Amino acid sequence: MRSAKRGSAGALMTALAGVAAVAVLWAGTSRSAPTGSIRGVVGVTGGVTVTAPPAAQRIDMSGDRYCSEATAARTVLDRAVVADAQGRLANVVVYIREGSAADGGGAASAEPVLLDQLDCAYTPRVLAVRVDQPVIIRNSDATLHNVHVRAKNNREFNIGQPMKGIESRRTFGAAEVGINVTCDIHGWMEGAIAVFDHAYFAVSGNDGSFLIDALPPGSYVLEAWHETLGVQEQSVTVPVGGTAEVSFTFAGG
Numbered sequence: 001m002r003s004a005k006r007g008s009a010g011a012l013m014t015a016l017a018g019v020a021a022v023a024v025l026w027a028g029t030s031r032s033a034p035t036g037s038i039r040g041v042v043g044v045t046g047g048v049t050v051t052a053p054p055a056a057q058r059i060d061m062s063g064d065r066y067c068s069e070a071t072a073a074r075t076v077l078d079r080a081v082v083a084d085a086q087g088r089l090a091n092v093v094v095y096i097r098e099g100s101a102a103d104g105g106g107a108a109s110a111e112p113v114l115l116d117q118l119d120c121a122y123t124p125r126v127l128a129v130r131v132d133q134p135v136i137i138r139n140s141d142a143t144l145h146n147v148h149v150r151a152k153n154n155r156e157f158n159i160g161q162p163m164k165g166i167e168s169r170r171t172f173g174a175a176e177v178g179i180n181v182t183c184d185i186h187g188w189m190e191g192a193i194a195v196f197d198h199a200y201f202a203v204s205g206n207d208g209s210f211l212i213d214a215l216p217p218g219s220y221v222l223e224a225w226h227e228t229l230g231v232q233e234q235s236v237t238v239p240v241g242g243t244a245e246v247s248f249t250f251a252g253g
Helices: 002-031 064-072
Strands: 037-047 093-099 115-116 126-130 133-141 145-151 157-161 167-170 175-181 189-198 201-203 208-213 218-226 232-237 241-251
Touching: 002 167, 037 218, 037 232, 064 232, 093 126, 093 208, 115 126, 115 145, 126 201, 133 157, 157 167, 189 201, 201 208, 201 232
Parallel strands: 037 241, 115 133, 126 189
Antiparallel strands: 037 208, 093 201, 093 218, 133 167, 145 157, 145 175, 175 189, 218 232
C-alpha cells in the first residue's frame, strides 16, 4: 500500500511539474508575441524643392550680429515646408490616433530629448515626445534667446536663456499635438512639439520616411500632422509580425 501511495504521489508531482512548465512556456510566449510595424513616406505636391519651397523668403538676421555672422556663409530661408527635389516632406508627425494600441507602449522613457537653439534656429524644428518625458532646452548660441511655448492642454511657459550652453528641463503632462514654440527676440525662430500618451509615433525625416515599430497587430487610424499643411488620416491594418506600407501626400501650393 505504501509503495502504491508513493507511486501515486510521484505521478501527481510529475503532472504538476508538467503543468508548471506549460504555464511558464505560455507566459514567455505571450510576452514575446509577434508585433508589426508601419513604414511609409510623406510627400508634397506643388513643385517643392529644398532650395525653393513655396513662398520662401530669405531671413533678415541683421538685427542680431551673432545670428547674422553665424549664417553668413549660407542662405537661410523662412520656411515651414521642408522637402527634397522629389517632393518628400520632412517634419511631419505621424501617429496612431485610434486603435487597440493607442493607449499603450509601456512607460515613458526617462531618457531626455533635446530641443536645441543652434545658429538662431530650433533644432529639430519639430519634436515628438511622450507625456512626462524630459525635454532639455539648450541655447548653443552666444546670444540671448527666449523660448516661448504656447500650449492648450499643457502649461504655457516662457524662459530666457542669455548665454551659450545654458539648459532648462521641462516635461509635458498631457497629450497634445501642435504646441507652438517661438522666440520673442528673433521672430523667425519657430518650432512645434507633439506630446503623446503612447509610444506609437514618428517624425518624417529629410527623405520623408517614417517608421512606427513594435505595434500589436490590428486595425488603426493613422494621422499625419504638418504645422502649415494640415492633417491627413487613413486606416491601416498591421499584420502579425509584418509591416504595413503607407503614404501621405499633402498639397503644397
